[in-house]
Amino acid sequence: xxxTEIALTLGPDQNLVGVxxxxxxxxxxxxxxxxxxxxxxxxxxxxxxxxIARHLAQQGYTAMRxxxxxxxxxxxxxxxxxxxRQALLDIRAVMDYLERExxxxxxxxxxxxxxxxxxxxxxxxxxxxxxxxxFDGYVYPTFRNxxxxxxxxxxxxxxxxxxAAIARHTRLAAxxxxxxxGRQEMAGAAPAQASRPTREEYADTMQKMADRGVQVSMMxxxxxxxxxxxxxxxxxxxxxxxxxxxIACHHAPETDHLVSSLMAxxxxxxxxxxxxxxxxx
Numbered sequence: 001x002x003x004t005e006i007a008l009t010l011g012p013d014q015n016l017v018g019v020x021x022x023x024x025x026x027x028x029x030x031x032x033x034x035x036x037x038x039x040x041x042x043x044x045x046x047x048x049x050x051x052i053a054r055h056l057a058q059q060g061y062t063a064m065r066x067x068x069x070x071x072x073x074x075x076x077x078x079x080x081x082x083x084x085r086q087a088l089l090d091i092r093a094v095m096d097y098l099e100r101e102x103x104x105x106x107x108x109x110x111x112x113x114x115x116x117x118x119x120x121x122x123x124x125x126x127x128x129x130x131x132x133x134x135f136d137g138y139v140y141p142t143f144r145n146x147x148x149x150x151x152x153x154x155x156x157x158x159x160x161x162x163x164a165a166i167a168r169h170t171r172l173a174a175x176x177x178x179x180x181x182g183r184q185e186m187a188g189a190a191p192a193q194a195s196r197p198t199r200e201e202y203a204d205t206m207q208k209m210a211d212r213g214v215q216v217s218m219m220x221x222x223x224x225x226x227x228x229x230x231x232x233x234x235x236x237x238x239x240x241x242x243x244x245x246x247i248a249c250h251h252a253p254e255t256d257h258l259v260s261s262l263m264a265x266x267x268x269x270x271x272x273x274x275x276x277x278x279x280x281x
Contacts, residue, residue: 003021003054003057004021004022005019005020005021006019006020006021006022007019008020008066008097010093010094010097011069011074011077011090011093011094011097012077012093013077013078015069015074015075015076015077016066016067016068016069016074016090016093016094017042017066017067017072017073017074018042018064018065018066018067018094019042019053019064019065019066020062020063020064021053021054021056021057021062021063021064021065022057022062023057023059023060023061023062024057024058024059024060025060026060027060027061027062028059028060028061028062028281029104029105029106029281030061030062030104030106030107030108030130030131030276030279030281031061031062031063031064031095031098031102031104031106031107031108032052032053032056032061032062032063032064032107032108032109032110032276033063033064033065033066033091033094033095033107033108033109033110034049034052034053034063034064034065034066034110034111035066035068035087035091035109035110035111035112035115035118035119036067036068036071036072036114036115037111037112037113037114037115038112038113038114038115039071040072041067041071041072041073042065042066042067042071042072042073043065044065044112045112045257045258045259045260046258046259046260046265048112048259048265048268049065049110050065051265051269052110052268052269052272053065055269055272055273056272056276059273059276061276062098062102062104064094064098066090066094068086068087068090068091068118069086069087069090070083070086074090084118084121084195087118088118088121088122088125091109091118091122092122092126095107095126095128099128105128106128106130106279107128107129107130108129108130108131108132108133108215108275108276108279109122109123109129109131109132109133110132110133110135110272111132111133111134111135111137112135112136112257112259113135113136113137113257115135116133116134116135116136116137116138117134117137117138117196119132119133119134119137120132120134120137120138120205123209123214123216124205124208124209127212129214130213130214130215130279130280131214131215131216131217131275131276131278131279132209132214132215132216132217133216133217133218133219133271133272133275134216134217134218134219135218135219135220135221135259135268136219136220136221136223136224136257137218138196138197138202139196139220139224139227139228140196140199140202140234140237140238141227141237142233142236142237143236144229144230144233144236145227145228145229145230145233148229148230149226149229199237199238202238203238203241203243206238206241206243206247207241207242207243209243210242210243210246210247213280215275215278215279216243216246216247216248217247217248217249217250217271217272217274217275218234218247218248218249218250219249219250219251219252219255219268219271220233220249220250220251220252221252221253221255221256221257221259222252222253222254222255222256223256223257223258224257225253228251230251231251232251233251234249235249248271248274248275248278250271252264252267255267255268
């Protein structure tokens with residue numbers, strides 16, 4: 001089946017470059033936005049965004065993959081905000097365009113890495129978002145996660161280095177317990193997670209999204225194993241919150257952050273299908 005795709009420039013300064021993949025057959029009332037994975041061009045790692053957009057179009061969804069300001073082919077606007085804020089403005093500009101030109105009022109956002117975080121932030125502040133799929137987004141440690149990391153590192157330690165390692169991980173465990181009591185975040189967070197919301201902020205936002213009916217799916221790859229190291233970690237971190245029973249969370253240690261293998265790509269598309277089917281049409 002031939003694919004029709006439309007290259008567009010949009011945004012207040014016409015600075016954003018995107019590719020619209022119209023639906024085959026009768027259109028469904030949801031548009032799917034595929035966000036940049038970090039600074040990766042809008043095709044996505046291993047052309048994953050292209051593959052997902054065309055796959056969804058065959059099912060009747062409008063799909064838009066685009067570059068946010070300063071990424072790929074999109075230039076920064078004349079009055080650019082800081083990166084994270086500007087990305088949210090760009091996403092809203094794309095939704096505004098699709099609402100105005102295509103009559104679409106409900107949106108689903110797919111993002112990898114920083115794209116996952118921007119999906120979360122947009123859904124938290126824009127009621128038009130009906131679903132988010134977050135691949136390797138924000139991660140929160142648990143005591144079991146700390147123990148797994150300790151065990152893996154201990155296996156690599158020589159006998160002479162073991163006492164220092166034990167002391168270090170004892171400090172990390174104590175820091176985690178302090179976080180669990182609500183006094184502070186765990187020390188030693190990965191740089192990519194340094195600006196994440198606090199545990200309480202994240203839980204509150206996720207609960208509000210769940211109460212609003214936003215369909216949330218998450219996937220954590222083996223590339224973030226030191227941060228998300230076992231199935232059920234999200235439940236252990238937020239089990240007392242009601243939202244945990246209303247989202248889908250997948251642990252995929254066999255998949256890497258760039259979804260390199262064809263098997264991993266097929267699995268990701270299957271999970272996207274499951275997610276999009278849960279969004280009321």
